[in-house]
Structure formats: structure tokens, C-alpha cells
Amino acid sequence: QKEVEQNSGPLSVPEGAIASLNCTYSDRGSQSFFWYRQYSGKSPELIMSIYSNGDKEDGRFTAQLNKASQYVSLLIRDSQPSDSATYLCLGLGNQFYFGTGTSLTVIP
């Protein structure tokens, strides 16, 4: 069964805090991982991609990948109210399936 699991939400953090979003996957054939943000009623929007083990930073966002543990995460530093959305992880390789999503609310 091809599955992508995300840490259960909803997640609430105060403005300025770090938000941590996690995703585990079952398909060892997955080679590339992507984090998407989806505002209510809108389409998914690509935030970060990561292909190699380790960390990748882009502004306030850091993606982390651990292929041995089949684990990918997204850290959002200095969280802003505009970051309030559902965050989806996607693994590509032998699968094209999104995780269930984690709803993030940043409280001003």
C-alpha cells in the first residue's frame, strides 16, 4: 500500500514561533519530496523540494529528509499569520500520492 502519513493536526503556533510539520512514507522507491501549501479553496502551491538526505533551507523554510527513516519534515521559522494553511507533502518515485495534510494556524 502506497502511503504518505503526516503528523496529525490541526497545529497552532503563536506568531514568531517555529512550526514543525512531519511526513513519513512507505514507498522506498520515492526519490523526490515536495512540500506544498494549500489555502482554503485554492490549489496546492509548491514551497520546497528536497532530493538528498539532510537539510535544505529557503528563507524561513527548512526541509529535512532522512531516507533511511523514510521521514521528511518542514520547519517554518518566525511563523506569520499568512502561513496559516494546510501543508501537504508529496513523494515522487513510484508514487504520486499526497499526505493527508496538516492544518497550521498561526495565532497573532
Add this chain to the structure above:
Amino acid sequence: EPEVTQTPSHQVTQMGQEVILRCVPISNHLYFYWYRQILGQKVEFLVSFYNNEISEKSEIFDDQFSVERPDGSNFTLKIRSTKLEDSAMYFCASSKGQGNTGELFFGEGSRLTVL
């Protein structure tokens, strides 16, 4: 900036009718996808398409669904006989390649309402 475009933005249809949703992927992309999202639920993979054929499909993508790339620009999803449970937002996506060029870019979606 290139983008994926979808039409119509909203379609209302009667149960049992055929529906065609249209997508124009980004021009230099080679892989095309359809996803759907029932209101309040997760984004679900339907089908991927490459080199004029389906490369993978989910259990949702049964005989009622078909995809086609009728010309060099359009990518369509057809639902032959719509059911109430087909009511959802349908997203088209495209990517340049796979692996390191596999980022999916999504259109704004087509909302289908089946009455």
C-alpha cells in the same frame, strides 16, 4: 510566468451526464496529472500521463474516467456518467520531468457539482 490553466472553473451537471474538464499544461512540460479533492478532504491522485499514455492510475480512476491529449496543448479528463460522489474540485498538474525536475505545478482547479 508560465502556468497551468483549467476550464471551466465551475461546472454544474445532472447525475448521469458526461463531463469533460480541460487543462492546458505548461508548454515545455512532459508529465500531466489529475487530482481531485472532495470538500474538506485530502487531495487524491487520479492519474498520471506521459508520452500519450497513462503511466499510473489510482483505484479511484475506474472505467468511468478517461484522459486524453487531443492536440499539442490540451489535456482532458472525461467522466462518462457522473455520480453524486464525483462532486469535487479537480486539479490538473504538470511537471517537466521526474526526479529532480518532478515539481508538480497545479492549475486553479475546476469545481464539479453533480446534482
